[in-house]
Structure formats: structure tokens, C-alpha cells
Amino acid sequence: MLKYSPQLDSVFHALADPARRAMVDRLVQSPASVSELAKPLSMSLPGVVQHLAVLEAAGLVSSEKVGRVRTCRIEPEALRGAERWISERRTVWERRLDRLGAVLEELEDLEETTDE
């Protein structure tokens, strides 16, 4: 199992939950407090805090407490890492398709010249 990345593990795992995606969705608009994040979610506050901990562990979100309010903000680099992994795979797959297409065209050309 080469190039194992616990970083990707935790980012993809964090994004696999709808409540956590909703929180990310909210945070890309602007920073928010824990209760602001909780408001649209039908869940207890401690539940939200646990999701927040998962997002922070994945490096997707950072937060800072001032007074009694914890303000959360998104960390786009982690998001970018996941995006990069996917797009690299897509690139490999598309290159393969291109090579396949080229081979098929060559075969067609060969058939034409041998048939005529």
C-alpha cells in the first residue's frame, strides 16, 4: 500500500457527512460562530461541536475563541488537497482515453488502406 496519506483519509472522511459538508458550505461564505453553524442543523450543540472537531482534525477548519465566542473559518488548502487527488486521477484516466482513441483511429486507417 504505497503513498498512504492519512491527511486525505481524514479530509475525505470529514466531507462524507452531510452535517459537516453543510458546515463547510456555510464557512466558505464567511467565518461563523459555533452556534451560527449549529442553527440550520437539527442536532444538539455538543453534536455540532463534535463535527467541528472532525473538521479541525482534518485541517479543513480552524477556530479561535475570543470571549465566550469561538469563531470558525475555513482552511482552503485542505480542500484543495482533496480536489487535487481527484483531478490527478481524472487526468490519468483521460490520457488513457486519448491513447485509446488514437489507437482506434490508426486501426481504422489501416483497415481502409488494406480494404481498398
Next chain:
Amino acid sequence: MLKYSPQLDSVFHALADPARRAMVDRLVQSPASVSELAKPLSMSLPGVVQHLAVLEAAGLVSSEKVGRVRTCRIEPEALRGAERWISERRTVWERRLDRLGAVLEELEDLEETTDE
């Protein structure tokens, strides 16, 4: 919790495991049999089959059995869906940065004109 997508749940969940990412990594190169997928993974064959089932449930991989060999291939559309979700969020975040930058510049201009 608006626009809940079980599709994204399952795709991100599938990608959160290193063995499954390794399988995707292999399959973007070319289709492969179950045992070919299993070879680089230090895991029993039934374990691999279970991971395969997760990938298929997420729509990331499809497979077909011919004779005694099951051939697996990647389904890039599901990958693209996950990539799209991430890139949409990144776009929102970047737009916000642009607006912020514009506002800051305006403030600077105002200060200059009022100071002088």
C-alpha cells in the same frame, strides 16, 4: 439541512479509505480483475471484495463477470461529482476573497484622499 446528497456521502466515504483509493488509483490506469486489485493490498481477498462493494455502491466502479473473472472499471462521473462539489466551494471562497480585496483597496483610496 438543505440539499442533502447521499451520493456525495457515499463517494467521499468511499474515498476516505487508503485501500479503496489504491484501488481507484489502479483502475484509472486500466480495468483490472479482483485479484489484480488485491495483489498490492496486504489484506484477505474477502476484505478486498468488501471494499469493492463500497466503491460500487458509491458508483465509482462498475464490474462485470465473464467466466470466473470479474473485471472492474472506473466510473469517472462519480469522481467528477465529488470534484465539482469541492471546486464550487473553493470558487465561493475565492470570490469572497476578491470582494474583500476590492473593499480594502477602496478603503485605502478613501484614506489617501481624506488624509491629503
Next chain:
DNA sequence: GTGATAGTTAAGTAGATGCTTAAGTATTCG
């Protein structure tokens, strides 16, 4: 047919996950 190959099915298990409620601790307001 016999045996090897390729995969499948079933059952069990340790540990992680996604919640909950209850009971705290700070901070701010009047």
C-alpha cells in the same frame, strides 16, 4: 473427472462513529 484458479458467502469481532442527555465553566449584561 481431478485439481487448481477466481471469486463468493457467512459469521464473528474489535474498535470507530454519530448521536444523545446531564452537568459543568467562562463571559457578558443589567
Next chain:
DNA sequence: CGAATACTTAAGCATCTACTTAACTATCAC
């Protein structure tokens, strides 16, 4: 000060996950 706000911590619990081993089925090769 005393009450309201904004979290935080702890504990408990049902369910899900990622494996395992053992036993089975369906090809294919001779």
C-alpha cells in the same frame, strides 16, 4: 451581584466499519 449566553466535558449507547477465518461455488486446464 445574579441571570443569560456560549460553549465544553463527560458518559452512555446503538450502529456502522474494517477486517478476519472458514466453507462454498463456479470455471478452466489437463
